Amino acid sequence: MAVMWQCQEVIPTAAPAGAVRQGSLRELNLALVLGRIAAAPRPPSRAALAAETGLTRATVSAVVEDLVAGRLVTEAEPQPRSGAGRPARGLVLAGDGPAGLGLEVNVDYLAACVVDLAGEVRHHCVHRADLRPVSPADALGRLVRLAAEARAAADAQGLILAGAALGVPGLVDDVGLVRLAPNLGWRDVPVPELLAEHPPLTEVIDGVPALVVDNEANLAALSELHAGAGPGSFLHISGEVGIGAGIVLDNALYRGARGWSGEIGHIPVRPDGPPCRCGGRGCLERYAGQESILAAAGLAGADLPADTAPNRLAELAGAGDATVLHALHEAGVALGVTVSSVINLLDLDTVVLGGGYAPLAPWLRPPMLAEIERRVLTAAWSPVTVRPAVLGATAAAVGAAGSVVRRIIARPVAWLARL
Amino acid sequence: MAVMWQCQEVIPTAAPAGAVRQGSLRELNLALVLGRIAAAPRPPSRAALAAETGLTRATVSAVVEDLVAGRLVTEAEPQPRSGAGRPARGLVLAGDGPAGLGLEVNVDYLAACVVDLAGEVRHHCVHRADLRPVSPADALGRLVRLAAEARAAADAQGLILAGAALGVPGLVDDVGLVRLAPNLGWRDVPVPELLAEHPPLTEVIDGVPALVVDNEANLAALSELHAGAGPGSFLHISGEVGIGAGIVLDNALYRGARGWSGEIGHIPVRPDGPPCRCGGRGCLERYAGQESILAAAGLAGADLPADTAPNRLAELAGAGDATVLHALHEAGVALGVTVSSVINLLDLDTVVLGGGYAPLAPWLRPPMLAEIERRVLTAAWSPVTVRPAVLGATAAAVGAAGSVVRRIIARPVAWLARL
DNA sequence: CCATTTAATTCAACCACTGAACAAATAGCG
DNA sequence: CGCTATTTGTTCAGTGGTTGAATTAAATGG
Numbered sequence: 005m006a007v008m009w010q011c012q013e014v015i016p017t018a019a020p021a022g023a024v025r026q027g028s029l030r031e032l033n034l035a036l037v038l039g040r041i042a043a044a045p046r047p048p049s050r051a052a053l054a055a056e057t058g059l060t061r062a063t064v065s066a067v068v069e070d071l072v073a074g075r076l077v078t079e080a081e082p083q084p085r086s087g088a089g090r091p092a093r094g095l096v097l098a099g100d101g102p103a104g105l106g107l108e109v110n111v112d113y114l115a116a117c118v119v120d121l122a123g124e125v126r127h128h129c130v131h132r133a134d135l136r137p138v139s140p141a142d143a144l145g146r147l148v149r150l151a152a153e154a155r156a157a158a159d160a161q162g163l164i165l166a167g168a169a170l171g172v173p174g175l176v177d178d179v180g181l182v183r184l185a186p187n188l189g190w191r192d193v194p195v196p197e198l199l200a201e202h203p204p205l206t207e208v209i210d211g212v213p214a215l216v217v218d219n220e221a222n223l224a225a226l227s228e229l230h231a232g233a234g235p236g237s238f239l240h241i242s243g244e245v246g247i248g249a250g251i252v253l254d255n256a257l258y259r260g261a262r263g264w265s266g267e268i269g270h271i272p273v274r275p276d277g278p279p280c281r282c283g284g285r286g287c288l289e290r291y292a293g294q295e296s297i298l299a300a301a302g303l304a305g306a307d308l309p310a311d312t313a314p315n316r317l318a319e320l321a322g323a324g325d326a327t328v329l330h331a332l333h334e335a336g337v338a339l340g341v342t343v344s345s346v347i348n349l350l351d352l353d354t355v356v357l358g359g360g361y362a363p364l365a366p367w368l369r370p371p372m373l374a375e376i377e378r379r380v381l382t383a384a385w386s387p388v389t390v391r392p393a394v395l396g397a398t399a400a401a402v403g404a405a406g407s408v409v410r411r412i413i414a415r416p417v418a419w420l421a422r423l
Numbered sequence: 424m425a426v427m428w429q430c431q432e433v434i435p436t437a438a439p440a441g442a443v444r445q446g447s448l449r450e451l452n453l454a455l456v457l458g459r460i461a462a463a464p465r466p467p468s469r470a471a472l473a474a475e476t477g478l479t480r481a482t483v484s485a486v487v488e489d490l491v492a493g494r495l496v497t498e499a500e501p502q503p504r505s506g507a508g509r510p511a512r513g514l515v516l517a518g519d520g521p522a523g524l525g526l527e528v529n530v531d532y533l534a535a536c537v538v539d540l541a542g543e544v545r546h547h548c549v550h551r552a553d554l555r556p557v558s559p560a561d562a563l564g565r566l567v568r569l570a571a572e573a574r575a576a577a578d579a580q581g582l583i584l585a586g587a588a589l590g591v592p593g594l595v596d597d598v599g600l601v602r603l604a605p606n607l608g609w610r611d612v613p614v615p616e617l618l619a620e621h622p623p624l625t626e627v628i629d630g631v632p633a634l635v636v637d638n639e640a641n642l643a644a645l646s647e648l649h650a651g652a653g654p655g656s657f658l659h660i661s662g663e664v665g666i667g668a669g670i671v672l673d674n675a676l677y678r679g680a681r682g683w684s685g686e687i688g689h690i691p692v693r694p695d696g697p698p699c700r701c702g703g704r705g706c707l708e709r710y711a712g713q714e715s716i717l718a719a720a721g722l723a724g725a726d727l728p729a730d731t732a733p734n735r736l737a738e739l740a741g742a743g744d745a746t747v748l749h750a751l752h753e754a755g756v757a758l759g760v761t762v763s764s765v766i767n768l769l770d771l772d773t774v775v776l777g778g779g780y781a782p783l784a785p786w787l788r789p790p791m792l793a794e795i796e797r798r799v800l801t802a803a804w805s806p807v808t809v810r811p812a813v814l815g816a817t818a819a820a821v822g823a824a825g826s827v828v829r830r831i832i833a834r835p836v837a838w839l840a841r842l
Numbered sequence: 843c844c845a846t847t848t849a850a851t852t853c854a855a856c857c858a859c860t861g862a863a864c865a866a867a868t869a870g871c872g
Numbered sequence: 873c874g875c876t877a878t879t880t881g882t883t884c885a886g887t888g889g890t891t892g893a894a895t896t897a898a899a900t901g902g
Contacts, residue, residue, distance in 0.1 A: 023452070024452050025477075025478075025857095025889095026445075026859095026889070029859075030858065051880055059442045060860055062860070062882075063858080063859055065881065066858080088877065088878045089867080089877085089880065091867065093881085175800075177804075261772045262805060265768065266770075268768060270798065274695075342764075344690075349685065349687060349765060350677070350684050351682070351685075379703040381701055444888095446888075446889090448858095449888080449890095470850075478891095479890070479892070481850090481851075481890075506847080506900075507848070507899065508847040508898080509847080843902100844901100845902085846900080847898100849898080851896070853895095854892095854894105857891095858888095859887085861885095862885095862886105864883075865880100865883090868878085869879105871874100871876085
C-alpha cells in the first residue's frame with residue numbers, strides 16, 4: 005500500500021505550471037465553470053455562465069454535462085422568472101456528491117465534521133476531554149472513532165467522503181510530522197504513522213492523500229475565507245491557549261516557505277519585557293495569551309477549561325468588572341501594536357478575531373483600533389476593519405472539511421477521473 | 424490619445440482567470456517554453472525543452488518558431504557536444520529584441536537604465552543632484568532627458584524599448600499618484616500628468632501602458648529576485664534615508680491590498696520609545712534609519728550626502744571606530760528584532776540587506792542573527808540566511824527595467840501581437 | 843562506409859472550442 | 873387561441889493546436 009503523505013492543504017492553482025495539452029483546456033474550463041457556480045449568489049443558468057465566462061453556450065453545455073455526470077452539479081427547480089423566453093434551468097452544487105471530512109485535535113476537545121460541496125455543515129460532533137495527559141497515539145485513536153461516526157453520517161446522507169483534513173495547534177512539517185504543539189505537549193509526533201493502522205483515513209484517492217495535516221490557525225482562517233465575509237486579504241487571529249494567525253492574501257492562504265507562517269504569538273511587543281518560554285522576551289503571548297489575560301484578570305487560580313474561559317471573561321466584562329476590563333484593554337493594546345506591524349508590512353485591510361478572541365471582540369476592538377490608527381502609516385487613506393469571526397470554536401474543523409471540498413472545486417478533474 | 428495609466432508593475436499570471444479558449448493554449452505554451460529558456464543555465468535544445476515541459480517535440484518546434492519570428496529567441500552557435508547524434512541547436516533569449524527602460528527618482532540622484540531580455544544591463548546612467556529643493560515637475564523633466572538618452576542608446580544597440588518602469592521612494596497608489604514620499608518631500612504628486620507632455624513615455628503599447636510607477640523598495644526586491652540568488656521567498660530591506668522592504672513570496676512580489684506593503688520602517692521596536700515623525704513611538708527608523716545611525720555614530724553634523732554615508736560608515740567601522748561599531752550594533756539589534764517578527768509571521772528563510780545596508784552588512788549581520796536565533800520559533804529547524812544584496816545602489820532602476828522584460832517573458836503573446 | 847544515435851520536421855488524427863443554425867419553452871398581445 | 877418576440881439550450885460543421893508516429897537531418901564510432 006503506497007501511502008503518500010502530503011501535509012498541509014494546498015489548493016491547486018487551476019493552471020498547471022507544466023505543459024498545457026488540449027486536455028488541460030477542458031480541465032481549466034471545468035474548474036472555471038464549477039467555480040462560478042459555487043460563487044454565484046443564486047443558481048445560474050448555462051446561458052448566464054456563458055455570458056459571465058466568455059465561453060460559448062455550446063461549450064458551457066458540454067462542460068456542465070461533465071459536471072452533472074460526475075455528481076458535482078445538479079439542476080435546481082426552475083425558479084419563477086420575469087420576462088419572456090424559455091425558462092432557465094438553474095445549476096447548483098450537488099448536495100449528494102463528494103464531501104469533506106474535517107478533523108481537529110485541540111487542547112481540550114476533539115472534533116469531526118462533514119461539509120458538502122456547497123459548504124453546508126452536514127454533520128458535526130465534538131468530544132470534550134483534556135488531551136494534555138493523553139498520549140498522542142491515544143488521542144488519535146479517539147479521533148478515529150469520531151471520524152468513523154462522521155463517515156457513517158455522511159453515508160446515511162448519500163455523501164461520498166472525498167478526503168479529510170486534520171487541524172493541529174502546532175507546527176506541522178511537510179511529511180506530516182507535528183514538530184511542536186506546545187500547548188498540547190506534543191513534540192515530533194508522526195501523525196501519519198500513528199494513523200496508519202486506521203485504513204479509512206490512509207487511502208490515497210487518485211494521487212491525493214486521503215488525509216492532510218495542517219496548522220489549526222491556518223484552517224480557521226480558511227473557514228473564514230469560505231464561510232465568512234468572503235474574498236480579499238485578511239489576518240485571522242486565533243486566540244486559543246496560544247496565539248496563532250492565518251494569513252489570507254488575495255483569496256489564498258499564505259503558508260510560508262515551510263508552512264510555518266503566522267506564528268504571531270511570539271512577535272515581541274516589548275523586546276525587554278518579561279521572558280517567554282519560547283526563549284524571547286516580551287512576546288505577544290505574554291500580554292494577550294489566554295493565560296496572561298486570566299492572570300491579569302485575577303482568575304489565574306480559577307482553573308477554567310480553556311474553551312469556557314473566553315465566555316467567562318466576556319460575562320465579567322459585560323458586568324463591568326474593572327479588573328477584567330483592564331486586563332482586556334491591555335491585551336487589546338498589545339494586539340494592536342502587533343497587528344499594526346503586520347499591517348505596515350502586508351498592507352491588509354481586515355483583521356478577524358477568531359477562536360477565543362471572538363467573544364471578547366467588543367472589548368479588544370477599541371484599543372486595537374486606537375493603536376492601529378496611531379501606528380499604521382496608511383491608516384489615514386484607508387481604514388482597517390477589525391471584526392469577530394463568523395464561525396465560533398468550530399472554525400478549524402469546518403475549515404479543514406472546507407479545504408477538502410474547495411480542492412475539488414478548484415480542480416474538478418481529479419474528482420471526475422476517480423470514477 | 425487614450426493614455427491608460429497603470430500603476431505598479433504586475434507580472435501577469437500566465438493563466439487567465441477567465442475563459443480558456445484554444446488560443447489560450449498556444450499562449451500558455453509560449454509562456455511556458457520562453458520561461459524555460461530564460462531560466463535554463465545553458466542554451467537548451469528543442470528536444471530538451473520537450474522533455475522538460477512534457478510537450479511533444481513537434482509542439483515545441485512550433486512554439487519556438489513563433490518565438491524566433493517575434494525576435495524573442497535566437498539560435499545560439501552549436502556548442503561542443505559529447506556523444507553521438509545530431510548536434511542540438513541551443514536557444515537563447517534574443518539580445519536584439521525588446522528591452523525594458525528602468526527609471527528612478529531618489530533623494531539625491533536620478534537614474535535610467537536599459538535591460539535586455541536576458542537581464543543584461545545594456546545602458547546605465549546616473550545623474551547626481553539633491554532633488555529635495557527641486558519641484559516634482561522639474562525633477563521629472565530632468566528624468567525625461569535621461570530617458571531620452573537611454574532610448575537613443577537602446578536604438579543604437581538594436582534594442583526595442585517595450586515599456587518603462589519608474590521607481591519612487593514613497594507610497595504610490597493605483598492611478599499613478601505618489602501619495603507620500605517623505606524623504607523627497609513629495610505629497611500627492613500626479614506623476615502621469617506631469618509626464619504627459621513627454622510623448623515617448625506616454626504611449627500605450629497594445630493595452631499595456633508605456634510607463635508603470637512603483638515603490639522603489641519593491642523594484643529593488645525584484646532586481647534581487649531576477650539578478651540575485653534566484654527564486655524563493657525573501658525579505659529585501661532597503662536602507663535608504665527611510666527604510667523600506669520588498670516582500671517576495673514564492674518568486675512573486677507581494678504588494679498588499681493597495682500596493683502599500685513593506686512599510687517596515689515604522690514597525691515599533693519599542694512601543695514606548697522615542698516619538699517618530701510618523702506619529703508612533705519607537706519605530707525601527709528611529710534605531711536603524713540612516714539619520715539615526717549617523718547620530719549615534721557621532722556624525723550627525725557631518726552633513727554627508729545620503730548616498731555616500733553608508734560607505735563612510737563602513738570605512739570607519741573597518742578602521743575600528745568604537746562609536747561607529749556601537750551604533751551599527753544597536754541598529755543591527757533593532758533590525759534583528761523587527762526581522763524576527765517578520766519571519767515569525769511569514770516564515771521566510773532569507774533576508775537581503777539592500778541599498779545603504781549592503782556595505783554595512785558585515786557589522787549588521789551578527790547582531791541580527793543573534794536576535795533571530797533568540798526570537799524566531801522555527802530557527803532551530805531551519806536556519807535563516809542574512810546576506811547583502813548583489814546589486815548596489817542601482818538596484819531599483821535595474822529592477823524597474825527588469826520588471827518590464829519579465830512581463831514580456833511571462834506573457835509573450837502581448838509582445839508578439841504587437842507586431 | 844555503414845550502423846547507431848540524437849535532433850528536428852512533417853503529416854494525418856484527434857480533441858475541444860467556436861459560431862451559426864435550430865429546437866424548446868415561455869410571455870405578451872391582438 | 874394563435875402568433876410573435878424572446879430567451880434557453882442543443883446540434884453540427886469548421887477550425888486551431890496538440891499528439892504520435894514516421895521521416896529527414898546531422899553527427900559519432902567501429
